[in-house]
Every structure is written in structure tokens, then in C-alpha cells.
Amino acid sequence: CGVFGVVGVTDAANFVALGLHALQHRGQEAGGIVSYHPEEGFNSARRFGYVRDNFTKQSLMETLPGALSIGHVRYSTAGSKGAAIRDVQPFFGEFSMGGAAIAHNGNITNANALRRELIERGSIFQSSSDSECIIHLMARSLQRDIPSRMEDALRRVEGAFSVVAMTRTKLIGVRDPLGVRPLVLGKIGEDGWVLSSETCALDIIGAEFIREIEPGEMVVITATDGVESSHPFRKAPSKFCIFEHVYFSRPDSIIGGRSVYETRRQIGVELAREAPVEADLVCAVPDSGTPAAIGFAHESGIPFGMGIIRNQYMGRTFIEPTEQIRNMGVRLKLNVNRALIRGKKVILVDDSVVRGTTSRKIKEMILDAGAAEVHFRIASPPTAWPCFYGVDTPQRDKLLAATMSEDEMRHHLGVDSLKFISLDGLYRAVGEAEGRKSSCPQYCDACFSGEYPVVPADKIEEGFQM
Numbered sequence: 001c002g003v004f005g006v007v008g009v010t011d012a013a014n015f016v017a018l019g020l021h022a023l024q025h026r027g028q029e030a031g032g033i034v035s036y037h038p039e040e041g042f043n044s045a046r047r048f049g050y051v052r053d054n055f056t057k058q059s060l061m062e063t064l065p066g067a068l069s070i071g072h073v074r075y076s077t078a079g080s081k082g083a084a085i086r087d088v089q090p091f092f093g094e095f096s097m098g099g100a101a102i103a104h105n106g107n108i109t110n111a112n113a114l115r116r117e118l119i120e121r122g123s124i125f126q127s128s129s130d131s132e133c134i135i136h137l138m139a140r141s142l143q144r145d146i147p148s149r150m151e152d153a154l155r156r157v158e159g160a161f162s163v164v165a166m167t168r169t170k171l172i173g174v175r176d177p178l179g180v181r182p183l184v185l186g187k188i189g190e191d192g193w194v195l196s197s198e199t200c201a202l203d204i205i206g207a208e209f210i211r212e213i214e215p216g217e218m219v220v221i222t223a224t225d226g227v228e229s230s231h232p233f234r235k236a237p238s239k240f241c242i243f244e245h246v247y248f249s250r251p252d253s254i255i256g257g258r259s260v261y262e263t264r265r266q267i268g269v270e271l272a273r274e275a276p277v278e279a280d281l282v283c284a285v286p287d288s289g290t291p292a293a294i295g296f297a298h299e300s301g302i303p304f305g306m307g308i309i310r311n312q313y314m315g316r317t318f319i320e321p322t323e324q325i326r327n328m329g330v331r332l333k334l335n336v337n338r339a340l341i342r343g344k345k346v347i348l349v350d351d352s353v354v355r356g357t358t359s360r361k362i363k364e365m366i367l368d369a370g371a372a373e374v375h376f377r378i379a380s381p382p383t384a385w386p387c388f389y390g391v392d393t394p395q396r397d398k399l400l401a402a403t404m405s406e407d408e409m410r411h412h413l414g415v416d417s418l419k420f421i422s423l424d425g426l427y428r429a430v431g432e433a434e435g436r437k438s439s440c441p442q443y444c445d446a447c448f449s450g451e452y453p454v455v456p457a458d459k460i461e462e463g464f465q466m
Ligand code: 5GP
Pocket: 247, 285, 288, 316, 317, 318, 319, 350, 351, 352, 353, 354, 355, 356, 357, 358, 359, 383, 391, 392, 393
């Protein structure tokens, strides 16, 4: 998911709409915006579909006045699939000291247990979302102000959370102690402040990137007093999601002082060193494989070409919830550039193989177009474990790499060769010259290593074996 918030600008909701549009790649199912105006109180709008199809209408934006606003784009991980509008964030709660709205990116790993406990003690849940627990925990806190209630609530929550919240006067941002999901701070105009999942959404509104919110940090921001920072959680070594670098974030964002594009290009360089192959052409599976393909071509000296063309009007295939749509999706979204491919030995670079749906279809299309050989090079290690921290990977038995060896996968996909970047190679590409420290990995890489930095309590209760 993507989260975004602004304080201290006129008609803040318009800025939030733009920010969410720039974060659309983080969630395409639905979006929501809440705003506060001293005379009009809190207002909210939640809609299915793209930001640009909903939050561009003047008639809707006029209902969201005020200088303080937050928003969320949804990508369903926890909660029901094919969601109901009541699952669309931000969530809102009315407390004795006033209202508050929250938008959450990540996934709470003890949400089932929390929900049971809260329901037993009288909470009435409106949605099936794990994030709603935060509002109910806040309602039960005895603290006298909303930021302290949020602290109380989030201390009981396990897993990954980057939260953007608002009260009548404050914009609040919090990152979980491991900092699994990103969150950055920006400045706009005289006394405007912005919180965003990624820096690319600061650029769209002309805000200046100030810094990342630190793992375990809480910032409380007002237009008059600026940013107040605290560290309410126990210190822990950071475990930022390495897959944000590979796939999830936009290539024009900056993470941990590094350009995501440059990291992905470097992954391609590492891949070309680890798994060279003789060929005529390097092609990307667009868009997610493009920077790595450029790096691979550069390092190998084999020319880069646009062998697969993407229809710009389709969304990310993986994110469409059902198998059937996903299967069709590849063809609706990608087409082979036959004139370029015919008779060539082609290296295809993609960011990841999850179920193998994309790779299989693409291989068929490339061979139909008359390619002489197809070699897959994948910019992440084999995805053998599900993510429980906010990326919707399927159950283990649906993951190709959980059930097959690399050679079986190559056979299953029907390609001439298949190679994945090594975990160490990936760590080198993100700037860890020594590779992965096995005693204490510098990132979360559980979907590749099976080493989960937070015990996925709910899943273990449901029978998942680590
Ligand atoms: P597959 O078709 O193997 O199931 O999925 C792999 C494709 O899905 C890749 O092309 C990748 O770009 C895309 N993808 C989209 N969202 C995700 C995600 O959340 N996780 C992973 N691993 N891949 C994703």
C-alpha cells in the first residue's frame, strides 16, 4: 500500500490526491482521503479504482476542504480479497479528545489475536482489515492525547507498519521498530509538511525531500510548531524490505540515500557477472525488469532492445486478485516486438518469479515470435517463502521456487536457461560490499531466505511452518 499526508497548505486534499497518484504502483485496488477543516470538521471519501478516475473530480474534491489531509492507496494483503468499501482506508475513530484518521502500510502479524481480544472486550469492528486493530487499541488506551494513544496502540502491534495519521491539528507519522516499510518526510511552501511512502510522491507536488522517518520513530507535525520527533519503541537492528529495492518502489525514488533505479541497474550488472550467457539481445520484461536489463546489457556488452512492449493502459498484473485475470493479464499487458526478436538468442530479464505465470506466458510469446533461444535472468533470488509484512505473495505451495529446484523450474518454464541472482549478489547491489551478513542480515529477505525477522504469529496459528 501507499500512504501520504500533508499539513499546512490550502486544500491539502488536492496535494494528497496527487501524492497518491504518484504512489499508485503501491496499490491499485482502491484509494481514500480524509481531510479536516475547522468549520467543516472531518470529511472523507473512499473509492475503488485508480486515484485519477476518482480524486480528480472537482465535485468530489470540494467535499474534502482544509489544510490537513491524509490518504491511502490499497493493495489487499490481509483482509478479504475483492474487498468491500469498508476495508478501504483511511480508518477513522472518534475519541473523547477528538477524531483521528489513520492510514497503514504493512501488515500486522498478530492481528487475529488482537482482534479476538478486542472483540471480547467490546470493540465493534467495521472491516476485515488488520489495520483496524490500531483504531480500537487507541480507543482503549487511557492516555490523554491522541499521539500517546497511538504509541500505546502500536506497542501492542507486531509486524510491519508505516502509519500516517491525523488529528484536528496534527499530522503524525510512525515506522515500526524494524522499519520494514518506507516512510519519508518532506517540506512544502512556508510551513507545509508532507509524509509519504516514497520520494517520487514528493516530487509530483514539488515538495523538498528532508529525510526518512527512522525505524521506530514517531513524528508529530503541526503547521505552527513543525516536527517533533520521538522514539517510543525498543531499539532493534533495522530490517528494511529488500524487495522494495527490487520491485515494489518506483525506480525514481530514493531509499536509504540510494536511487532505486541505480540499485536495480546494479542488480543487472551482478547478474551478468554471476550468470553470463552468449546471446544476441537483452530484453526486459517491462516495466519492472527494465533497469536490471539495462545493467545486464551494459556489463555483458550484449545490446539492449525493446523485445517486449508494454501497453501503458494496463495495471500491474500481479496485483489483480484472481488467477484467471492474472492469466489473461499478461497478454493484455505485454506483446512481443516480432521484428526485433525473430531468429535471435534472447536474454529476458525480469524482477521475480512468483507463481511462474508471467514467465511461462512470455516464453511462449517469444518463441511464437521466432526467437532462437530464450534465457531467463531474474533480478531476485528464488521466491520460496510468503511475505507476511505487506506484500501479497501467495501461500507456499503456489510459489514455484518452494516446490521445484532451479532445474525443475527451468524445465517447467521451458526455457534454455534460467538463473536467479544470489542473495549475496543482491546485497552487493544494494550497497553492502561484503554481501549478506548471515549472523544478522541487514535487510528483511524472508521471502528468499525463510528467515522471518518478526514471528508471523497469526500464520503459525493457522498452521504455517517456519
Ligand atoms: P508470477 O507471474 O511469477 O506469478 O509473478 C511474477 C511477476 O509478478 C513479475 O513480473 C513481477 O514483476 C510481478 N509482481 C507484481 N507484484 C508482485 C509482488 O508483490 N511480488 C512479486 N514477487 N512479484 C510481483
